[in-house]
Amino acid sequence: MDVTAAPPAALEGPQLRFLRCAWCTTALFRPHLLCPTCGGGRLRSQVSAGAGRIHTWLKIAIKGHAAREAAVVELDEGFRV
Numbered sequence: 680m681d682v683t684a685a686p687p688a689a690l691e692g693p694q695l696r697f698l699r700c701a702w703c704t705t706a707l708f709r710p711h712l713l714c715p716t717c718g719g720g721r722l723r724s725q726v727s728a729g730a731g732r733i734h735t736w737l738k739i740a741i742k743g744h745a746a747r748e749a750a751v752v753e754l755d756e757g758f759r760v
């Protein structure tokens with residue numbers, strides 16, 4: 680038994696997956712059939728490290744409801760969530 684092997688993906692917890700174009704390396708968060716930058720069809724699924732910075736932040740206040748906050752985060756891999 681190899682004790683240094685990584686645990687199966689199902690045991691690692693949630694993952695933030697994205698697509699990266701094999702031709703121009705553009706990162707895409709939403710599903711695409713073709714790369715919107717170069718039109719290439721070789722999009723590979725990758726897992727984000729989860730690190731990035733807040734691009735935009737806003738507070739939503741609706742009368743009679745608790746305020747909510749929302750943010751757009753730009754991940755180090757080059758896409759926004």
Ligand SMILES: [Zn+2]
Nearest residue numbers: 700703714717
């Ligand atoms: Zn591309």
